[in-house]
Amino acid sequence: AQSVTQLDSQVPVFEEAPVELRCNYSSSVSVYLFWYVQYPNQGLQLLLKYLSGSTLVKGINGFEAEFNKSQTSFHLRKPSVHISDTAEYFCAVSARTGNQFYFGTGTSLTVIP
Amino acid sequence: SAVISQKPSRDICQRGTSLTIQCQVDSQVTMMFWYRQQPGQSLTLIATANQGSEATYESGFVIDKFPISRPNLTFSTLTVSNMSPEDSSIYLCSVESGPGGYNEQFFGPGTRLTVL
Numbered sequence: 001a002q003s004v005t006q007l008d009s010q011v012p013v014f015e016e017a018p019v020e021l022r023c024n025y026s027s028s029v030s031v032y033l034f035w036y037v038q039y040p041n042q043g044l045q046l047l048l049k050y051l052s053g054s055t056l057v058k059g060i061n062g063f064e065a066e067f068n069k070s071q072t073s074f075h076l077r078k079p080s081v082h083i084s085d086t087a088e089y090f091c092a093v094s095a096r097t098g099n100q101f102y103f104g105t106g107t108s109l110t111v112i113p
Numbered sequence: 114s115a116v117i118s119q120k121p122s123r124d125i126c127q128r129g130t131s132l133t134i135q136c137q138v139d140s141q142v143t144m145m146f147w148y149r150q151q152p153g154q155s156l157t158l159i160a161t162a163n164q165g166s167e168a169t170y171e172s173g174f175v176i177d178k179f180p181i182s183r184p185n186l187t188f189s190t191l192t193v194s195n196m197s198p199e200d201s202s203i204y205l206c207s208v209e210s211g212p213g214g215y216n217e218q219f220f221g222p223g224t225r226l227t228v229l
Contacts, residue, residue, distance in 0.1 A: 043220045043222040044205070045220075049217065090156070100161070103155045106154075
């Protein structure tokens with residue numbers, strides 16, 4: 001089975017500052033990795049995904065993430081955040097040979113004006 | 114991609130009653146999933162529903178409490194039976210869709226359930 005750890009439950013950051021949301025995973029098999037965003041009172045939206053190839057993945061809204069196999073990490077970054085980035089962010093993993101997703105506990109990003 | 118709708122979007126129910134949540138997808142999909150998101154927590158998979166077979170439930174979830182139907186490739190229902198306040202959660206439907214080779218999941222907007 002796989003598991004995901006999001007180390008920070010809440011991250012406050014000032015507008016236009018950079019942010020990094022941390023995600024570590026555990027798996028005995030090869031995996032796909034995902035970041036989802038959940039805006040208040042809305043469903044989950046895919047931000048970006050790592051399937052294979054380049055370890056630096058770019059997603060929507062200026063976000064990017066880097067897959068680090070040796071550290072089993074998939075941290076999410078944005079160089080300059082906006083108020084509209086305030087949301088809950090979930091890291092998820094699924095085995096390449098399976099279809100079940102395992103989600104982290106989420107990181108609440110609050111952008112301060 | 115897949116566009117998913119859920120009904121109702123929210124409901125307030127009395128203890129001991131049951132609520133059926135509907136999930137409609139705009140394309141035919143093999144696998145549909147039901148998740149629960151309790152207040153302030155992450156998503157927990159309740160069950161996987163394949164068309165034409167019984168749903169597969171995760172540890173801690175049973176069919177008597179969360180019966181699921183999957184009558185065709187675009188629709189599923191989840192019933193929350195004999196509700197208690199502990200069932201207050203957001204219930205999300207998701208589907209697996211993609212050009213093949215990987216299993217991206219798309220999520221519905223969720224049903225926000227409050228049990229009094």
